[in-house]
Amino acid sequence: MTRWFTAAAAFFAFTTVACAVYQKKQAVEGDKAVVNAYVHAWNQHDTIALDTLLTPDAIHEDPAQNFRGKGSKAVISFMRGVAATQPDYKWTVSNAMQDGNFVALEWSWTSTYSGPDPTGKRLANKSMSGRGMSIAELDDGKIKRFTDYYDLASFFR
16 A cells, blocks of 8 residues: 555655646747737737737837837837838748746847838938847746847938
């Protein structure tokens, strides 16, 4: 009886640890997919998807555009502002790397822009494109922090 109890306890402990490791591995493997879904939501102007991909206190930073928003409402407002001046933008990820809860993206951006350029000159239907990178920090399968890095002026050349 003691052997049976010991064997059952060992099996239970092994199963519990294996499930915990499996669950943690699944969340980490899914982080890159969450970030790709975030980019896809931007490309589709899908505000509902953004709301589901961000933690309640998520921060999206775009230093080139002097933007730092906290929470999905701020990010959705930023997205709508970008879409107003670049309704056909396309954000394309060319490479993604993951390390723990962090995902780094290399990307390109193309659009037709109408609005002021970095010098204040008014533009209409200007084709623009550029490259950049982003770093995302995830927490429990949602984006906690997302920061874009690029040279905005180079998009207007």
